[in-house]
Amino acid sequence: MEFDLHPTVTLRTGTFAALLAPEDLVLAGLNDNPVLRRFLFLFVSGNYSRLLSGINRRSVTIEVRRAFTAFQLLTILRDSYHTIIFVEHDPGLYEGSGKEALFQVAQALKGAGQNAAVVLYAPSPDPSFSLLADRADRFFSLSPPDWPALPRPRRSGRVRHPAGLPGDQTTLEGI
Numbered sequence: 001m002e003f004d005l006h007p008t009v010t011l012r013t014g015t016f017a018a019l020l021a022p023e024d025l026v027l028a029g030l031n032d033n034p035v036l037r038r039f040l041f042l043f044v045s046g047n048y049s050r051l052l053s054g055i056n057r058r059s060v061t062i063e064v065r066r067a068f069t070a071f072q073l074l075t076i077l078r079d080s081y082h083t084i085i086f087v088e089h090d091p092g093l094y095e096g097s098g099k100e101a102l103f104q105v106a107q108a109l110k111g112a113g114q115n116a117a118v119v120l121y122a123p124s125p126d127p128s129f130s131l132l133a134d135r136a137d138r139f140f141s142l143s144p145p146d147w148p149a150l151p152r153p154r155r156s157g158r159v160r161h162p163a164g165l166p167g168d169q170t171t172l173e174g175i
Contacts, residue, residue: 001039001117002117003033003084005019005030005033005119006028006029008140008142009021009140009142012117013115013116014114015117016110016112016113016118016120016136016138017113017120017136017137017140018120018132018136018138018139018140019119019121019141020121020123020124020125020140020141021121021123021140021141021143022123022142022143023050023051023054023123026051026121027051027054030051031054031056032056037061039061039084040082040083041060041063041082041086042062042063042065042076042085042086043055043062043063043064043086043088044064044066044073044088045064045067045087045088046067046068046073046090046092046093047090047092047093049066050088051088051121052064052088067090067093070093070097070101070105071097073093073105073108077108077111078112080112080116083116083117084117085112085117085118086119086121087109087118088121088122089120089129091126091128094128099131102128102132103131106131106132106134106135109132109136110135120133120136
């Protein structure tokens with residue numbers, strides 16, 4: 001089974017994917033996606049979900065679970081029988097648990113990805129997301145099309161030519 005969450009993001013059964021994207025792009029991919037009605041879909045969030053209130057419940061057959069600790073997330077992942085598992089990353093789950101808990105969660109995500117399409121989602125990276133994403137089979141990073149381009153640095157002052165160049169020869173700085 002495979003489905004498109006976004007035109008550039010195709011998710012497949014048997015993979016664990018990490019996704020960095022703005023909330024509105026992810027919600028657009030989850031809402032009104034006909035594939036999500038046909039399969040068992042598990043949405044896992046932590047203490048706070050940015051996406052859950054924006055998901056159209058009529059367009060998705062969804063089961064929601066909340067994990068308040070890394071160990072609860074491990075239990076949810078190990079007990080899951082769903083075809084699609086969407087995990088909304090919450091860095092607060094790993095506070096006080098140590099790096100060992102992060103490694104165990106990364107292994108559980110990878111293990112769940114053997115029988116399902118597993119997605120670990122975050123709107124922006126943080127150290128715990130990066131550690132978990134290192135174990136992913138695929139990594140996607142999306143930015144919205146309306147983000148402004150980065151401004152080009154402005155030059156100040158005159159360009160100095162190195163001594164010893166003939167007067168009619170210019171450098172790339174002069175072009």
